[in-house]
Amino acid sequence: xxxxxxxxxxxxxxxxxxxxxxxxxxxxxxxxxxxxxxxxxxxxxxxxxxxxxxxxxxxxxxxxxxxxxxxxxxxxxxxxxxxxxxxxxxxxxxxxxxxxxxxxxxxxxxxxxxxxxxxxxxxxxxxxxxxxxxxxxxxxxxxxxxxxxxxxx
Numbered sequence: 123x124x125x126x127x128x129x130x131x132x133x134x135x136x137x138x139x140x141x142x143x144x145x146x147x148x149x150x151x152x153x154x155x156x157x158x159x160x161x162x163x164x165x166x167x168x169x170x171x172x173x174x175x176x177x178x179x180x181x182x183x184x185x186x187x188x189x190x191x192x193x194x195x196x197x198x199x200x201x202x203x204x205x206x207x208x209x210x211x212x213x214x215x216x217x218x219x220x221x222x223x224x225x226x227x228x229x230x231x232x233x234x235x236x237x238x239x240x241x242x243x244x245x246x247x248x249x250x251x252x253x254x255x256x257x258x259x260x261x262x263x264x265x266x267x268x269x270x271x272x273x274x275x
Contacts, residue, residue, distance in 0.1 A: 123146075123147050123148070123168040123169060123239055123243070124147075124148045124150075124165075124166065124167045124168050124169075125142055125147050125148065125149045125150070125167060125168065125169045125170075125171055125235070126150050126152070126158060126161055126162065126167040126169070126170055126171065127139070127142075127149060127150065127151045127152070127171040127172075128151075128152055128153075128154075128155060128158045128170075128171070128172045128173050128176060128181050128184055129151055129152075129153065129171075129173045129176075129201065130153045130154070130173060130176040130177065131173070134173070134201070134224070134226065135151045135153070137226065137228055137231075138151060138171065138201075138226075138231065139151050140228065141228035141229075141231050141232045142231070142232060142235060144232070145232045145235075145236060147235070150167075153176070154176065154177070154178060154179065155176055155178060155179025155180055155181065155183055155184045156178065156179050158170075158172070158179075158184045159179065159184060159187055162184075162187075162188060162191075162192065163191075167196060168196070168197075168239065168242075168243065169196065169197050169198075169199065169235065169238065169239060169242075170184070170185070170188060170196055170197070170198040170199070171198075171199045171200075171201065171235070172184055172185055172198060172199070172200050172201065172218075173200075173201045173202070174200050174201065174202040174203075174204060174213065175202070175203070175204075181200060181201075182212075182213075182216060185198055185200070185216050185217055185218060186216055186217070188217075189216070189217040194217065197219045197220075197238050197239070197241075197242045198217060198218050198219050199218070199219065199220050199221065199222065199234065199235060199238060200213050200218045200220070200221040200222075201221070201222050201224055201226060202221055202222075202223060202224065203223065203224045204223075205223055219238060219242075220234060220238055222234055
């Protein structure tokens with residue numbers, strides 16, 4: 123899955139990239155909200171992972187932009203050091219699907235991301251290695267040169 127992560131702290135950015143790439147995700151980490159929005163204007167992602175507090179354009183503003191321009195179809199996971207009830211409620215009211223409080227654990231982050239992706243894309247797990255191009259379908263784990271079909275949804 124393609125994940126866009128907004129994180130301005132280099133240590134957290136490295137941990138996020140390493141943890142999620144280890145579980146098979148394609149991760150792009152940007153350090154500013156402007157770059158996140160610019161990427162979202164031209165590319166498709168399966169998950170937004172947003173640090174709530176970054177300089178200039180915040181994760182909150184990126185989330186609001188995504189919800190108004192892209193809609194609800196992209197799940198959003200917020201990384202935050204905020205933990206007060208009113209702050210967490212504001213995140214969900216803005217359109218967040220889940221959150222992780224910093225400092226983050228690589229194992230917990232990967233598990234939360236995978237759980238969120240399973241809920242949002244329930245059919246992707248069994249088709250993750252199936253590629254469709256026009257009338258052709260290739261399922262790489264079972265490809266042996268024989269004619270095969272990918273599972274139908």
